[in-house]
Amino acid sequence: MNKRIMISLLSCGILIVCICFLPFFFPGPYHLHVLILTMMNIILASSLRLINLSGQLSLAHGGMMTIGAYTSTLLVMKLGFSSWLALLMAGFFPAVIACLVGFPFVRLKGIYFAIVTIFLGEMIVLTAGQWRSLTGGSSGIFNIPRPNPLVIPGIVNITFSSKVDFYYLAFVLMLISLLILYAVENSRIGLTLRGIQQTDSLAESVGINTAGFKVLAFTIGCFFPGLIGGFYSQYISAINPDTFGFLFTIYLLVYMTVGGAERFIGPILGAFILTIFPEVTRPLKAFVPFFFAAVLMVVIFFMPEGIAGLPERLHKAIRKLLEKKTNHA
Amino acid sequence: MLEIEGLTKFFGGLAALSGVDMRVKPGDILGLIGPNGAGKTTLFNLVTGFLRPTKGRVIFEGKDITGKKPHSIAAKAIVRTFQATNIFPDFTVLQNIVLSCHLVPKIGLLETVFHTPSSRRKDEDILQRSQAILELVGLDTMADVAALNLAHGHKRILGIAIALAAEPKLLLLDEPLSGMNAEEVSETMRLIDRLWQSGITILLIEHNMRAAMSLCQRIVVLNFGRKIAEGSPEEIKGNNEVIQAYLGAGEYAP
Numbered sequence: 140m141n142k143r144i145m146i147s148l149l150s151c152g153i154l155i156v157c158i159c160f161l162p163f164f165f166p167g168p169y170h171l172h173v174l175i176l177t178m179m180n181i182i183l184a185s186s187l188r189l190i191n192l193s194g195q196l197s198l199a200h201g202g203m204m205t206i207g208a209y210t211s212t213l214l215v216m217k218l219g220f221s222s223w224l225a226l227l228m229a230g231f232f233p234a235v236i237a238c239l240v241g242f243p244f245v246r247l248k249g250i251y252f253a254i255v256t257i258f259l260g261e262m263i264v265l266t267a268g269q270w271r272s273l274t275g276g277s278s279g280i281f282n283i284p285r286p287n288p289l290v291i292p293g294i295v296n297i298t299f300s301s302k303v304d305f306y307y308l309a310f311v312l313m314l315i316s317l318l319i320l321y322a323v324e325n326s327r328i329g330l331t332l333r334g335i336q337q338t339d340s341l342a343e344s345v346g347i348n349t350a351g352f353k354v355l356a357f358t359i360g361c362f363f364p365g366l367i368g369g370f371y372s373q374y375i376s377a378i379n380p381d382t383f384g385f386l387f388t389i390y391l392l393v394y395m396t397v398g399g400a401e402r403f404i405g406p407i408l409g410a411f412i413l414t415i416f417p418e419v420t421r422p423l424k425a426f427v428p429f430f431f432a433a434v435l436m437v438v439i440f441f442m443p444e445g446i447a448g449l450p451e452r453l454h455k456a457i458r459k460l461l462e463k464k465t466n467h468a
Numbered sequence: 469m470l471e472i473e474g475l476t477k478f479f480g481g482l483a484a485l486s487g488v489d490m491r492v493k494p495g496d497i498l499g500l501i502g503p504n505g506a507g508k509t510t511l512f513n514l515v516t517g518f519l520r521p522t523k524g525r526v527i528f529e530g531k532d533i534t535g536k537k538p539h540s541i542a543a544k545a546i547v548r549t550f551q552a553t554n555i556f557p558d559f560t561v562l563q564n565i566v567l568s569c570h571l572v573p574k575i576g577l578l579e580t581v582f583h584t585p586s587s588r589r590k591d592e593d594i595l596q597r598s599q600a601i602l603e604l605v606g607l608d609t610m611a612d613v614a615a616l617n618l619a620h621g622h623k624r625i626l627g628i629a630i631a632l633a634a635e636p637k638l639l640l641l642d643e644p645l646s647g648m649n650a651e652e653v654s655e656t657m658r659l660i661d662r663l664w665q666s667g668i669t670i671l672l673i674e675h676n677m678r679a680a681m682s683l684c685q686r687i688v689v690l691n692f693g694r695k696i697a698e699g700s701p702e703e704i705k706g707n708n709e710v711i712q713a714y715l716g717a718g719e720y721a722p
Contacts, residue, residue, distance in 0.1 A: 326580035346542035
């Protein structure tokens with residue numbers, strides 16, 4: 140057991156170092172952009188999975204990102220907040236909204252919960268499009284200022300004038316987010332959420348406030364899309380209501396499912412592969428939705444535990460094969 | 469300890485339970501019997517908050533708990549088991565119990581996320597309690613087995629162990645012996661008896677008459693949502709109305 144932990148810690152370390160040096164191999168702005176998108180998608184799909192742990196599917200991620208993006212933008216541009224504080228608020232504000240609507244929402248189960256979250260997301264997007272005095276209507280807001288420079292005199296001076304700076308910011312955000320999500324999942328909260336997913340009436344009967352825990356998962360799970368929404372608006376320096384539409388949310392669901400919703404690594408793998416792959420085959424970009432649908436079908440039919448479940452399945456299959464052979468011999 | 473006054477539940481126009489009065493005293497072991505559809509499980513659901521009564525009150529240790537949420541009723545130490553969905557199938561046996569030790573000792577949310585020393589101590593505590601419970605019910609050798617893979621009888625015992633993890637004063641067992649073979653039945657009966665001896669008050673739904681009669685001091689009989697009899701096992705055996713409820717009345721019935 141200890142050996143396994145050592146190996147996984149070591150491989151995590153190597154991976155982190157590799158990601159740190161990636162910009163030296165792919166210095167072009169396009170490559171960096173794709174990598175930044177990948178890291179964003181990894182956080183988004185992983186936070187979607189946290190909500191999924193409690194047996195609920197949220198499709199409000201696009202809406203939560205929209206709230207985050209506008210929160211951060213308006214706080215900086217209208218109220219003169221520091222961009223870093225605004226970024227944090229971009230996470231907290233959607234979380235507060237999720238907590239408030241959570242209690243009525245979690246009375247619904249399964250597909251019905253998913254449906255009300257779709258409506259929530261769409262409502263947010265529509266509001267952003269219609270509230271012209273605040274959000275600039277459907278044309279959105281331009282010239283959003285860059286993040287405030289990080290200066291430690293003589294040592295660090297990050298001005299966020301190039302994509303590389305945003306690459307490292309995204310990387311730090313990803314590391315922190317994944318650490319938090321991992322810690323939550325491997326705490327008693329994670330155990331409780333998974334118990335609720337399996338049999339929520341039984342969990343309730345031993346004194347677990349199942350509604351409270353579902354809202355907790357929803358709240359934490361909505362913090363991260365808000366954060367990423369804020370980050371994205373500062374990175375692209377423009378935001379409009381259609382940036383994170385419903386299709387975007389569905390893509391996140393595809394990342395999670397294809398990667399495997401049962402394991403922590405699942406959404407990370409799914410988001411990585413499905414963000415990078417369409418970019419590699421750029422000429423066929425128009426076919427991306429078709430490609431995603433095909434991948435999703437293949438995964439659902441042939442790998443019910445997603446890509447992350449593949450090694451275990453292969454291992455079992457090989458062992459079975461070997462057993463058969465020894466039986467014959 | 470538990471007082472039920474005029475408890476009534478309508479499902480649409482159908483009275484699943486109508487005007488049932490009942491008292492459970494501390495240290496009781498009380499059987500609840502009746503033909504299928506008599507309203508036994510409905511009564512459990514009403515007492516533990518899974519259903520809201522149409523009329524009537526449930527009073528536990530002097531406090532009105534009618535219509536409270538199931539988890540807060542569990543926190544008052546009334547814990548029930550289920551007939552069907554009675555385990556967390558994807559967890560190991562030990563995890564089932566560890567999760568169910570939710571009420572004591574309380575661990576804060578931030579404590580558990582940050583793995584503070586205090587949470588680790590409490591985790592250790594929970595682990596010990598869980599192992600003690602598994603030893604008590606005799607599942608300690610199967611601690612690391614996935615609950616899904618247990619034999620039926622063991623699954624049912626795990627269901628009781630899960631309820632025990634919530635430290636009940638009043639334990640409501642919903643057909644704990646159903647689907648068990650003779651050996652498992654006598655083993656589980658011994659377990660229930662031990663729990664009762666250790667001071668847990670028990671309310672028991674059971675279709676196995678012999679078991680119910682030998683375990684319980686007092687028996688309440690429900691039929692079509694009404695209480696038709698209450699008394700010692702001997703009194704119930706001789707009660708005409710009870711015999712009619714089970715066998716039907718008519719020319720050929722005894």
